[in-house]
Amino acid sequence: MAGREIMYREALREALFEEMGRDESIFIIGEGIAERGGSYKVTEGLLAEYGPTRIRDTPISEAGMIGVGVGAAIAGARPIVEILYVDFAMLGMDMIVNQAAKFRLMTGGRGRVPFVLRTQGGTGGGVAAQHSQSLEALFYHIPGLRVVMPSTPADAKGLLKYALRQEDPVMFIEHKHLYMTKGEVPEGELITEFGVADIKREGTDVTLIAWSNMIPRTLQAAEELAEMGISAEVLDPRTLVPLDRVAILKSVAKTNRCVIVQEAVRRGGVASDISSIIQEEAFYSLDAPVQIVAGMNTPIPFNLTLEEASVPQKNDIIAAVQSVLHHKAA
Amino acid sequence: MASKKRENTPSKELLEKLFTTAYRIRNFETEGIKLYRRGLVRGYFHPYLGQEGIATGACAALDERDYIASTHRGHGHCIAQGAEVEGMIAELLQKETGYCKGYGGSMHIADITKNNLGANGIVGASTPLGVGAAMANQVNGSDAVTVAFSTDGATNNGTFLESLNLAAIWDLNFILIVENNQYAVSTTLAEATRETELYKRGEAIGVESHRIDGNDSLLVYETVADAVKKCRAGLGPILIEAVTFRHSGHHVNDPGKYMPEDKLKYYKDRDPVDRARDNLINMGKMSAKDVKAIEAKIEAEFEAAVKAAEAAGEVSIEEFREFVEGY
Ligand SMILES: Cc1ncc(C[n+]2csc(CCOP(=O)(O)OP(=O)(O)O)c2C)c(N)n1
Ligand SMILES: [Mg+2]
Numbered sequence: 004m005a006g007r008e009i010m011y012r013e014a015l016r017e018a019l020f021e022e023m024g025r026d027e028s029i030f031i032i033g034e035g036i037a038e039r040g041g042s043y044k045v046t047e048g049l050l051a052e053y054g055p056t057r058i059r060d061t062p063i064s065e066a067g068m069i070g071v072g073v074g075a076a077i078a079g080a081r082p083i084v085e086i087l088y089v090d091f092a093m094l095g096m097d098m099i100v101n102q103a104a105k106f107r108l109m110t111g112g113r114g115r116v117p118f119v120l121r122t123q124g125g126t127g128g129g130v131a132a133q134h135s136q137s138l139e140a141l142f143y144h145i146p147g148l149r150v151v152m153p154s155t156p157a158d159a160k161g162l163l164k165y166a167l168r169q170e171d172p173v174m175f176i177e178h179k180h181l182y183m184t185k186g187e188v189p190e191g192e193l194i195t196e197f198g199v200a201d202i203k204r205e206g207t208d209v210t211l212i213a214w215s216n217m218i219p220r221t222l223q224a225a226e227e228l229a230e231m232g233i234s235a236e237v238l239d240p241r242t243l244v245p246l247d248r249v250a251i252l253k254s255v256a257k258t259n260r261c262v263i264v265q266e267a268v269r270r271g272g273v274a275s276d277i278s279s280i281i282q283e284e285a286f287y288s289l290d291a292p293v294q295i296v297a298g299m300n301t302p303i304p305f306n307l308t309l310e311e312a313s314v315p316q317k318n319d320i321i322a323a324v325q326s327v328l329h330h331k332a333a
Numbered sequence: 334m335a336s337k338k339r340e341n342t343p344s345k346e347l348l349e350k351l352f353t354t355a356y357r358i359r360n361f362e363t364e365g366i367k368l369y370r371r372g373l374v375r376g377y378f379h380p381y382l383g384q385e386g387i388a389t390g391a392c393a394a395l396d397e398r399d400y401i402a403s404t405h406r407g408h409g410h411c412i413a414q415g416a417e418v419e420g421m422i423a424e425l426l427q428k429e430t431g432y433c434k435g436y437g438g439s440m441h442i443a444d445i446t447k448n449n450l451g452a453n454g455i456v457g458a459s460t461p462l463g464v465g466a467a468m469a470n471q472v473n474g475s476d477a478v479t480v481a482f483s484t485d486g487a488t489n490n491g492t493f494l495e496s497l498n499l500a501a502i503w504d505l506n507f508i509l510i511v512e513n514n515q516y517a518v519s520t521t522l523a524e525a526t527r528e529t530e531l532y533k534r535g536e537a538i539g540v541e542s543h544r545i546d547g548n549d550s551l552l553v554y555e556t557v558a559d560a561v562k563k564c565r566a567g568l569g570p571i572l573i574e575a576v577t578f579r580h581s582g583h584h585v586n587d588p589g590k591y592m593p594e595d596k597l598k599y600y601k602d603r604d605p606v607d608r609a610r611d612n613l614i615n616m617g618k619m620s621a622k623d624v625k626a627i628e629a630k631i632e633a634e635f636e637a638a639v640k641a642a643e644a645a646g647e648v649s650i651e652e653f654r655e656f657v658e659g660y
Pocket of ligand 2: 484485486512513514515516517518
């Protein structure tokens, strides 16, 4: 089949168009998403197609918006709440953490919360400390939430469609740098189950685990490593919760070395947790300690040079790979 | 909207101060946008064009013990509270000589030595932060007043009610200025709330509240000066809804096509900078030539600031690493 290349944001929009056509209980609320089509044009055209009952602009009321989404999900609708920046999801943390994440367990499994919070994070072009964060670890830490971080247009589409067909609250975290990136997305139905990692590049010498905007960067590093004769496998978990441990352990068993790349700050990050899983379950297949390449433990400064220094760059990934390859057991 | 008869003619000194500040903000934004277009300023830039009368009038009614808290549209507040243009331009150009060493940028700009809690990237944050500053002053036995600049959009954030109510039950020296420019990006106020006269929200919780023409810097000054007096006499907090309109889109890359032409014209005809100039000429009896001289001085000051900022040193990665050591 001939490949069809579309942008990440178009893939997301396709998913919304298709799912809203399939399921009339899906509605979307957010700031500037209706007439204006959203800051990244993801919801463009939805108002014309599905009308003002199902596509609504909101005031700047994140706590209320998220809470309304959670309540509507409990009561049988399929809400999507769009939050402009993941940084602003902090205003609705009670509703995410104390309400959405807990309801299923608190009702003995009788109640479900099929709620999707779409948002975006990461650094990008000097938008400074309150608009640049990578906060997935906060949600990863909360049992009951699903945490999805697509890196490609195809994953964005398939995972969003799946999110709208399952029953648990989903933090669907896009990346501001990815909206304009292009990738192949097959025509027709595309549904990507949660908890299934994707090998973005096969290799034999080292496993590189990354997600979201660290995937393109890690693939570039892998390309350069290949020129140096190093074969890197790039694994994208795609969903951090649920996490595809099996795929991770399988890849590490093959390569015996692992570097985990995360844009978020190092401390308390998802990379640390993945690393601990590998040490616990694959210690004897490792030829070197697992290395983490992560953001510095800092808020993101406005200055572009400092912003760049705050998050992993291609050369940091290459250096980490070289260090795990040259590791000699003591 | 309240617009009261003046008993005394305002002093020439005050009128000159109001015009100077308003023009300095106008020039900063107009020229700053040009720097942005040249690719020298990165990130977000939310111009204060059209709203200058509010920061100008409000800060003129404060003295150096008083505090302000600001918004994402914060250049004007920063200037009105006494910041030098040089440190601000350097900040926008990411230089180490910037007020925030290039770490903050437009959305976090502040000269904190002037008791400015800073611009803020989170809509709604200035109200609770400002109430906090008012509380600190109460605890510390100061009669300083805190003005929180806020926005129409922020009144639909829950912390608006939570924190204003705290200010009320604790009788804080707090003035909340809601800059009602009638839009939150492209969402109109009428789409965001049923009751578009926002001052009523203050009244609903027992806070003295006013609604005034925010494009009249003199009226803003008088209203805030009166509120400051009341606060210092233990009669705070006070809410002031200042009605205004942006001259351009939400940020530099928003053409603002959704803003109706006739409405834009209405407000441009009531331009706060022009009105401050007219006041200075008509009430203050300053000659047009002297007014021109003020303008020229402000323009030259801006140009010198850009030169200085361009010549200033770049930030250091090593220093940054040291700065966040232990973070
Ligand atoms: C909590 C939060 N939600 C959303 C945004 C994104 N945002 C930035 S400015 C803005 C509109 C603000 O409108 P208003 O509060 O009226 O201030 P104005 O821009 O009109 O000065 C929005 C939605 C934000 N910065 N913070
Ligand atoms: Mg507004």
